[in-house]
Amino acid sequence: MQKQDRPPFPPNAALAPARGRPRAFDREAALAQATRLFWRKGYAATSIADLTEAMGIGSPSLYAAFGSKETLYAEALDWYGRRYEALVWANFAAAGTAREAVEALLMDSAAALTGSCGADDPLGCMVTLSAVGSEGHAELGDRVRSSRALALKRVEERLGRAVADGELAASADVHGLARFVLAVQGGMSLQARDGASRADLEAVARVTLSGWDAQVSAGRHREQRLPDKPA
Amino acid sequence: MQKQDRPPFPPNAALAPARGRPRAFDREAALAQATRLFWRKGYAATSIADLTEAMGIGSPSLYAAFGSKETLYAEALDWYGRRYEALVWANFAAAGTAREAVEALLMDSAAALTGSCGADDPLGCMVTLSAVGSEGHAELGDRVRSSRALALKRVEERLGRAVADGELAASADVHGLARFVLAVQGGMSLQARDGASRADLEAVARVTLSGWDAQVSAGRHREQRLPDKPA
DNA sequence: CTGTTTCTGCATCGATCGATACATAAATCG
DNA sequence: CGATTTATGTATCGATCGATGCAGAAACAG
Numbered sequence: 001m002q003k004q005d006r007p008p009f010p011p012n013a014a015l016a017p018a019r020g021r022p023r024a025f026d027r028e029a030a031l032a033q034a035t036r037l038f039w040r041k042g043y044a045a046t047s048i049a050d051l052t053e054a055m056g057i058g059s060p061s062l063y064a065a066f067g068s069k070e071t072l073y074a075e076a077l078d079w080y081g082r083r084y085e086a087l088v089w090a091n092f093a094a095a096g097t098a099r100e101a102v103e104a105l106l107m108d109s110a111a112a113l114t115g116s117c118g119a120d121d122p123l124g125c126m127v128t129l130s131a132v133g134s135e136g137h138a139e140l141g142d143r144v145r146s147s148r149a150l151a152l153k154r155v156e157e158r159l160g161r162a163v164a165d166g167e168l169a170a171s172a173d174v175h176g177l178a179r180f181v182l183a184v185q186g187g188m189s190l191q192a193r194d195g196a197s198r199a200d201l202e203a204v205a206r207v208t209l210s211g212w213d214a215q216v217s218a219g220r221h222r223e224q225r226l227p228d229k230p231a
Numbered sequence: 232m233q234k235q236d237r238p239p240f241p242p243n244a245a246l247a248p249a250r251g252r253p254r255a256f257d258r259e260a261a262l263a264q265a266t267r268l269f270w271r272k273g274y275a276a277t278s279i280a281d282l283t284e285a286m287g288i289g290s291p292s293l294y295a296a297f298g299s300k301e302t303l304y305a306e307a308l309d310w311y312g313r314r315y316e317a318l319v320w321a322n323f324a325a326a327g328t329a330r331e332a333v334e335a336l337l338m339d340s341a342a343a344l345t346g347s348c349g350a351d352d353p354l355g356c357m358v359t360l361s362a363v364g365s366e367g368h369a370e371l372g373d374r375v376r377s378s379r380a381l382a383l384k385r386v387e388e389r390l391g392r393a394v395a396d397g398e399l400a401a402s403a404d405v406h407g408l409a410r411f412v413l414a415v416q417g418g419m420s421l422q423a424r425d426g427a428s429r430a431d432l433e434a435v436a437r438v439t440l441s442g443w444d445a446q447v448s449a450g451r452h453r454e455q456r457l458p459d460k461p462a
Numbered sequence: 463c464t465g466t467t468t469c470t471g472c473a474t475c476g477a478t479c480g481a482t483a484c485a486t487a488a489a490t491c492g
Numbered sequence: 493c494g495a496t497t498t499a500t501g502t503a504t505c506g507a508t509c510g511a512t513g514c515a516g517a518a519a520c521a522g
Contacts, residue, residue, distance in 0.1 A: 020468025021518040044276040045366035048510055058471060063511065065469095128421060131362060135276035145425055176434030179422060183435050186421040187414025190359060194376055196410070203407030204414050211442020251498025252488040279480055289501060294481065296499095463522100470517075479508060487500070492493100 027065055030055040032083075034066075035076040040122035043073055043132040043140065073132070073140055080126045081147070087112045089154070098162030099216075102155075102181055103209050109185050110201035113192040124193040128186050148182075155181050168216060184208050258296055261286040263314075265297075266307040271353035274304055274363040274371065304363070304371055311357045312378070318343045320385070329393035330447075333386075333412055334440050340416050341432035344423040355424040359417050379413075386412050399447060415439050 033054045037046050048069060052059050066072040091104035115121045127148060133141020155178040162168040188201045264285045268277050279300060283290050297303040322335035346352045358379060364372020386409040393399040399408075419432045 018468095019520050020466080021470080021520090023469065024518095041365055041367065042273075042275065042362050044273065045362075047508080049508080059511075060472095060513095061470065069510065129362065131273050131276075131360065131424075134272055134424065136272065148421075148425055173434060173438065175431075176438045179427070179431060180415070180435045180438040183415050183418025183422060184411070186418035187416070190379075190417040190421075191410060191414060193362075193365065194379055200406075200410055203404060204411045207404065207407045207411040207446065208442070210446040211439070214445025215438065215441040249498090250490055250496080252490095252500075254499065255488095278478080280478080289499095290481075291483095291502095292500065300480065465520100465522080467520075468518085470515105472515090473513085475510105475512070477509075477511105480506100482503100482505070484503090485501095487498100489496100489498080491496075 023061075023065070025055070025057050025061065030057060030062075030065070031072075031075060031079050034072055035079050035083075035126070036122060038073055038076050039080065039126040042130070042135075043069075043137065044135045070137065070140060074143060077127065077130075077140075077143060077147070084112065084118075084126075087117055092154070092158070097167055098158050099167070099209075099212065101158050102212060103205070105155075105181070106185060106188070106205035106208055107202060109188055110198050110205050113189055114196070114198040114201060116198045123195075124189040125186075128189040129193060151185075152178055152182055172216075181208070254292075254296065256286070256288050256292065261288060261293075261296070262303075262306060262310050265303055266310050266314075266357070267353060269304055269307050270311065270357040273361070273366075274300075274368065275366045301368065301371060305374060308358065308361075308371075308374060308378070315343065315349075315357075318348055323385070323389070328398055329389050330398070330440075330443065332389050333443060334436070336386075336412070337416060337419070337436035337439055338433060340419055341429050341436050344420055345427070345429040345432060347429045354426075355420040356417075359420040360424060382416075383409055383413055403447075412439070 033056075034051050037050060037054050041050070048059055048062065051069075051072070052062055055062065057065075062072070066075060088105060088108050091108055092101045095101035095104050109125075111117055113124055115123055127144050130144045133145055135141075156174055159168060159172070159174045159177055163170055163172060163174060168174075184204065188196075188204055191204075192201060264287075265282050268281060268285050272281070279290055279293065282300075282303070283293055286293065288296075293303070297306060319336060319339050322339055323332045326332035326335050340356075342348055344355055346354055358375050361375045364376055366372075387405055390399060390403070390405045390408055394401055394403060394405060399405075415435065419427075419435055422435075423432060
């Protein structure tokens with residue numbers, strides 16, 4: 001129902017002859033600014049006037065290029081994923097063991113969530129902290145919820161593989177462990193937004209991993225001989 | 232700058248003769264409805280029209296009784312604390328050991344955050360999930376941040392006492408452990424808002440406590456003989 | 463050049479935002 | 493009773509909300 005940014009054909013935009021007056025601003029840079037603003041203030045508290053000021057364009061240009069506030073937010077979510085997802089998930093995916101994957105996820109999160117990667121990015125994770133689903137925007141809400149569900153699925157899948165590999169006991173609560181890991185990561189986002197430092201969050205990660213190690217070995221002990229908690 | 236609800240003198244409101252036309256609505260019930268709405272939708276996404284409809288009053292009555300949207304939100308935070316804080320912190324405070332206190336905190340949170348106490352309350356913690364500080368309302372932001380900081384201080388204080396009692400090793404990272412426990416609780420709020428069940432969150436709590444037990448004993452082991460992780 | 467297409471800046475749309483003015487109603491005081 | 497005080501209901505305030513109309517500018521095709 002809304003004209004897209006440059007028609008979809010030809011698929012290679014570089015070959016499009018670009019009819020009409022060319023755009024006077026960098027669409028990518030403007031989207032980056034919009035993303036940072038939504039990230040920092042949330043959807044409802046960010047006005048079109050805020051956006052046009054941060055993006056350095058007029059409102060007709062914004063609507064011509066991005067359609068509406070809702071579709072701009074959706075594009076901002078996509079851009080955020082493309083730009084930041086690898087910071088937290090690349091080492092997770094490359095790790096040889098579930099233990100190392102979780103360690104990478106939490107330690108990399110401690111850095112990314114406190115702005116230790118990008119220069120002056122907002123604190124915490126835009127997707128984790130987004131409350132757009134509670135603000136009456138069902139479509140955007142589904143989007144962020146499914147992103148968060150995907151993260152849970154990734155960890156569950158990795159832990160399931162660890163069970164298949166024998167790294168984790170077959171009796172391990174894969175779903176509970178996955179929810180636990182993402183609960184810690186989500187809590188790190190909340191604390192980052194309140195000003196926790198990278199070192200603060202790394203301490204959280206260390207405690208988590210110590211518990212992970214001990215629980216896994218305790219689980220094996222329990223599996224072999226102990227019916228109750230060790231201490 | 233704003234007339235309070237009934238003058239502060241005499242201090243006992245029941246003895247006040249109540250001059251003028253009496254209020255036609257239950258202030259407490261109206262505040263409860265306002266709290267639920269702010270809790271569910273957040274500050275920015277909740278309009279005065281939403282509030283007056285939910286509270287069943289006209290806007291002049293709202294302003295006469297509560298001052299402004301900001302002061303109403305502040306009162307809602309107070310009311311939320313009075314009404315729900317004990318659900319999560321009473322058993323924590325009464326527990327004989329730090330281990331039992333943390334267990335109580337997380338298990339009671341699993342119930343409260345999923346609406347297993349009140350009938351149809353919103354999901355997750357209003358204070359934990361409040362983003363009002365990022366939405367450009369500094370005063371309210373300080374309020375929720377200090378509430379969250381108080382929770383951290385409570386856990387730190389309890390863990391510090393556990394170290395003094397000998398329950399935890401003197402080498403235990405009290406700050407990191409406290410941040411860890413609250414990160415898990417915060418993550419539980421996020422997952423509750425996404426629809427996680429009480430059983431889901433209790434699984435998270437169990438994993439956390441297993442790790443706690445194992446880490447504490449591992450810490451003691453390390454303190455006594457082992458320089459590295461057990462497994 | 464003319465015609466077509468697309469983007470930009472100015473002005474502004476109707477709707478809704480948070481917040482009130484005002485007249486009236488309902489209570490107490492004297 | 494009238495005088496005073498406070499709350500309510502209607503109607504509305506100026507400001508801002510998200511979103512556009514429109515004329516001119518800047519590129520293309522012919």
